[in-house]
Amino acid sequence: MNLHEYQAKELFREAGMAVNPGEVATSPEQAGAFAERFGGAAVVKAQVHSGGRGKAGGVKLAHSPEEAAAHASAILGMEINGLTVGEVLVCPIEDIATEAYVGVLVDREGQCPVFMVSAEGGVDIEEVAASNPEAIHRMRIDPRYGLLPHQAYGLAARLYDDPGLVRQAARIIAQLYDVFVGNGASMAEINPLISTARGRVMAIDAKMSIDDNELFRRPAVAALRDAGSEASADTRAREAGLSFVKLDGNVGCCVNGAGLAMATMDLVKYYGGEPANFLDIGGSSNPDKVVAALEIITSDPEVKVILFNIFGGITRCDDVARGIVEAVNRIGFEVPLVIRLTGTNEELAREILAEADLTAVTTMDEVVEQAVRLAR
Amino acid sequence: MSIFVDGTNRVVVQGITGRDGSFHSRQMMAYGTRVVAGVTPGKGGRDFEGPDGTTIPVYDTVAEAVAETGADASVVYVPPAFAASAIMEAADAGVGFIVCVTEGIPVLDMTRAHALARDRGSRVLGPNCPGIICPGKTTLGIIPGRMVAPGPVALISRSGTLTYEAVYHLSRGGLGQTTCVGIGGDPLIGTSFVDCLAAFAEDPDTEAVVMIGEIGGTAEQEAATWVSANLDVPVVGFIAGRTAPPGKRMGHAGAIISGSAGTAAEKTRAFEDNGIRVARRPVEIAGLVAEALR
Numbered sequence: 174m175n176l177h178e179y180q181a182k183e184l185f186r187e188a189g190m191a192v193n194p195g196e197v198a199t200s201p202e203q204a205g206a207f208a209e210r211f212g213g214a215a216v217v218k219a220q221v222h223s224g225g226r227g228k229a230g231g232v233k234l235a236h237s238p239e240e241a242a243a244h245a246s247a248i249l250g251m252e253i254n255g256l257t258v259g260e261v262l263v264c265p266i267e268d269i270a271t272e273a274y275v276g277v278l279v280d281r282e283g284q285c286p287v288f289m290v291s292a293e294g295g296v297d298i299e300e301v302a303a304s305n306p307e308a309i310h311r312m313r314i315d316p317r318y319g320l321l322p323h324q325a326y327g328l329a330a331r332l333y334d335d336p337g338l339v340r341q342a343a344r345i346i347a348q349l350y351d352v353f354v355g356n357g358a359s360m361a362e363i364n365p366l367i368s369t370a371r372g373r374v375m376a377i378d379a380k381m382s383i384d385d386n387e388l389f390r391r392p393a394v395a396a397l398r399d400a401g402s403e404a405s406a407d408t409r410a411r412e413a414g415l416s417f418v419k420l421d422g423n424v425g426c427c428v429n430g431a432g433l434a435m436a437t438m439d440l441v442k443y444y445g446g447e448p449a450n451f452l453d454i455g456g457s458s459n460p461d462k463v464v465a466a467l468e469i470i471t472s473d474p475e476v477k478v479i480l481f482n483i484f485g486g487i488t489r490c491d492d493v494a495r496g497i498v499e500a501v502n503r504i505g506f507e508v509p510l511v512i513r514l515t516g517t518n519e520e521l522a523r524e525i526l527a528e529a530d531l532t533a534v535t536t537m538d539e540v541v542e543q544a545v546r547l548a549r
Numbered sequence: 550m551s552i553f554v555d556g557t558n559r560v561v562v563q564g565i566t567g568r569d570g571s572f573h574s575r576q577m578m579a580y581g582t583r584v585v586a587g588v589t590p591g592k593g594g595r596d597f598e599g600p601d602g603t604t605i606p607v608y609d610t611v612a613e614a615v616a617e618t619g620a621d622a623s624v625v626y627v628p629p630a631f632a633a634s635a636i637m638e639a640a641d642a643g644v645g646f647i648v649c650v651t652e653g654i655p656v657l658d659m660t661r662a663h664a665l666a667r668d669r670g671s672r673v674l675g676p677n678c679p680g681i682i683c684p685g686k687t688t689l690g691i692i693p694g695r696m697v698a699p700g701p702v703a704l705i706s707r708s709g710t711l712t713y714e715a716v717y718h719l720s721r722g723g724l725g726q727t728t729c730v731g732i733g734g735d736p737l738i739g740t741s742f743v744d745c746l747a748a749f750a751e752d753p754d755t756e757a758v759v760m761i762g763e764i765g766g767t768a769e770q771e772a773a774t775w776v777s778a779n780l781d782v783p784v785v786g787f788i789a790g791r792t793a794p795p796g797k798r799m800g801h802a803g804a805i806i807s808g809s810a811g812t813a814a815e816k817t818r819a820f821e822d823n824g825i826r827v828a829r830r831p832v833e834i835a836g837l838v839a840e841a842l843r
Contacts, residue, residue: 279656281766281803284663284737316660357655386629386655386802416800420792431734431800432708432763435789436831439813442792443830451793453800484710484717486679486693516713517693537714538832 174383175222179262180397181379184356185363190348191341191375195264204245204263205238211265213237217244220260221253222402224297229253234266259401267377272365273332274298275346277314277353279360286314286353288346290328294365320350333368341374342366356394357387406469413465415454422447423548425470425479425508427463429454429488437482440537446545449476454493463496464503471506478509480544482537485516494522498529509547513540550755551683551728552703552748553646553672553740554622560689561586561620561644563627563635565597565607569650570626573691575600577624580694582687586614611635611642622646624680624689632676633658640671648689649676652734656802659737666739673739677802679709679731692729700725701754702838705745706761707734707768707801711789711831715761718835724842727755734801736765742772750780757783757838760825764790765804765811770819777823783841786820787828788813 176184185192194211197220198204208215215238219231226232231253235241241263251258272295280287291309293301301308310331314320322343329342345366353361362380369375388395400408410417416431420438424446428434431453438448450470454462470479483493494514501510512533514522519535526533534540560577564570565587578584578599586606587597593609608614611623623644627635632651639647640662647666654676666673674681680690684697696713698720706712712731719726730745732738742760749755758780762769769788776784791813793799795806806812820827826841828834 279660279736281736285660286657315664316657317664354657357657359656384656385798386653387657390630390655416798418794418797418799420794428710430708430710431804432706432711432761432789433714435708435763435793435799435804436711436714436787438793439789439791440830448792451797451799484713486696486710486713487691488710515717516696536832538830 174385174388174398176381176383176397177220177222177260177399178218178379179220181361181381182376184352184381185348185376185379188348188352190345191373192379193264193267193375193377195262198245198261198263199249199259201242201246201249204261205242207263208235208241209238211263214266215241216264216266217241217248218262218264219248219251219253219258220262221256221258223254223256226253231258256402264377267367268370269367270370271368274364275349275366276360276362276364277350280313283313285316286350288312288314288328290331292332298364314350319354320347322347332366335372337372338368338374345374345376357384357391358382359384406472409465409469410452413462415452415462415466415469417469418451419473420448420450422449423475423477424544425449425473425476426482427452427454427466427470427479428482429484429493433482433484437480437537437541440541441480441545444542444545446548449473460492460496460499463493464500467497467500467506468504471504471508476508478511478544478547480540481510481512481514482540483514485514485518489518490514490516490522491518491525494525497531498525501529511540511543511547513537550752551686552730552745552752553674553728554681554683554687554689556581556683556686557583558622558646558687559583559585559618559620561588561611561614561618561623563588563611563623563625563639565589566592567626571597573626576694577688578603580688582689585618586620588614611638611644615642615644620644622689623648625649625651627651629653629655633662636662636673637665640666640669643669644671646672646674648674648678648680650678650680650690652677654735656737659735663737663739674730675733675735675738677735678733678738679712681728681730683728684726690731692731696720697729698725700727701756701842702726702759703749703752703755703757704729704759704761705742706731707763707803708761708789711761714831715759715787715834718832719759719838722835722839724835724838727752734803736803742768743775746772746775746780755782757785757841759834759838760784760786762786762788762816763801763804764793764799764806764813764816765801767810769816770810773819773823773825776825784825785828785834785837785841786825787831787834788816788820
């Protein structure tokens with residue numbers, strides 16, 4: 174789950190970090206009033222779960238409250254990478270001397286948190302990583318000891334020469350690690366971390382992702398979810414405990430297991446079709462989950478056919494068959510349904526389907542070919 | 550032969566009284582796995598009823614189970630909130646091989662669990678994995694026994710159901726397996742493709758290897774390089790997620806493309822550059838293996 178910049182900054186502030194002030198506005202008038210409070214000039218920033226906000230025109234400098242209101246008016250409602258902007262963050266303009274990058278994330282290879290810092294901040298860090306990898310310093314952190322004081326200092330010393338700046342940055346780096354671990358993040362980033370002409374170090378942007386697996390034990394963090402920025406199908410899927418990703422095609426897919434679900438999408442493409450979604454109904458699927466899955470898939474008007482690909486191992490084919498029959502009776506839909514069932518309780522499943530005038534094939538290739546043909 | 554486990558392991562099941570733990574313990578016992586103990590904190594002293602009237606003792610802690618029964622392997626079916634500590638408990642009790650089936654464990658919990666298991670010299674398989682099965686000998690986890698058959702093919706996979714799909718075609722095509730290993734769909738897993746490959750390289754019965762990978766991370770690339778430098782038997786690969794959009798998590802916590810390295814195209818290229826034949830469809834896997842063995 175991604176946090177908005179202002180939400181991440183709030184967590185940073187709670188940890189005592191030096192962060193520039195800011196106020197969230199949902200109207201141009203509010204944005205103008207906040208700019209006035211900050212002395213007239215301000216930066217207006219779209220709050221949206223997407224990188225490249227600046228390039229998309231979602232971050233603008235204003236020299237007066239009127240200009241801030243005008244910028245807010247342009248940015249609010251704007252679409253950035255398909256996401257509509259509903260809030261802007263209004264911040265005072267800082268006197269920037271240098272811009273650095275500080276980030277911490279989970280390193281798959283090292284199986285531990287890893288810090289990445291660079292004195293070249295303020296830009297896309299992935300571009301720096303590609304063009305000038307030596308400019309980024311990495312340090313793996315032993316999760317059992319956490320970030321040790323000398324490590325924080327060592328990282329900070331990569332960013333500044335001035336001892337006063339190094340001390341401030343070391344403190345911010347230690348605070349960032351505390352926020353990262355304390356909120357179950359998978360990534361926390363400050364870009365840029367600035368130093369001002371008067372010798373202050375502070376975070377003026379913030380990015381954070383929370384590990385979805387942490388949310389069950391962190392209700393305060395879970396409450397930060399911006400359901401408005403989430404498509405309704407995503408919300409339904411999350412509440413039903415289904416893994417779902419909307420895609421652009423017209424072949425609706427309902428599969429058990431993530432790997433098989435991906436392979437099914439790939440096979441749809443192989444036979445010349447386009448998958449409408451990724452959907453994993455999970456291991457031990459009960460009929461209710463199947464009903465929810467069908468409701469989600471059929472809510473997409475692009476869907477021309479629905480394909481079931483079930484390999485019963487732990488999942489019992491009869492459970493899925495019952496769910497399909499129940500869904501057909503309960504919600505009733507127009508689009509054709511093609512089914513593949515193999516494995517545990519397959520025969521029983523076929524009997525259940527036959528009573529409802531449904532049939533199932535046994536191989537994945539058969540069902541996908543059928544689906545692609547029907548979607549044309 | 551088999552890797553990591555053989556028919557002689559004495560297995561303790563952590564979370565044996567839960568819904569999944571009890572069901573799969575009975576399945577494992579019915580297949581012939583020597584399940585010698587169960588652990589559920591607070592339920593020690595009871596007996597767990599296996600198939601055909603057998604019973605096994607339930608303990609409060611893994612240390613007790615190990616002391617009383619000599620358990621040397623464990624399977625974890627504990628819910629996500631407690632699964633990382635279950636792994637650490639097993640490692641601390643000296644269990645050398647720990648299979649964790651649980652999906653949804655917080656990643657930061659797993660950073661600590663993996664670090665401790667490494668310190669204690671325990672091998673963790675998973676988490677978020679279907680386990681390991683040596684056809685005809687033993688199964689630890691949830692892979693259905695009737696799908697597999699003994700034979701010369703080794704199988705390593707990040708996905709459960711895709712493993713079943715591949716094994717189904719292999720077995721139907723008369724290509725049995727030495728061992729099938731599900732390494733797990735999580736970003737941080739205890740046993741990698743390379744760990745499995747290195748073990749299969751020592752197994753004289755393994756005549757071909759199937760690797761089933763997916764988007765996210767670079768484990769397939771590392772495996773491909775290792776294969777070309779170290780492995781003499783043919784390898785057939787499959788990569789799931791060619792149509793997956795970047796930045797979206799495809800079910801598995803580890804299946805997310807960030808940057809170019811995690812894409813199916815990049816992994817397929819790494820396989821092919823290192824002499825691994827890549828199946829375009831799951832159904833082609835068995836055919837490519839048959840050809841390679843000819």
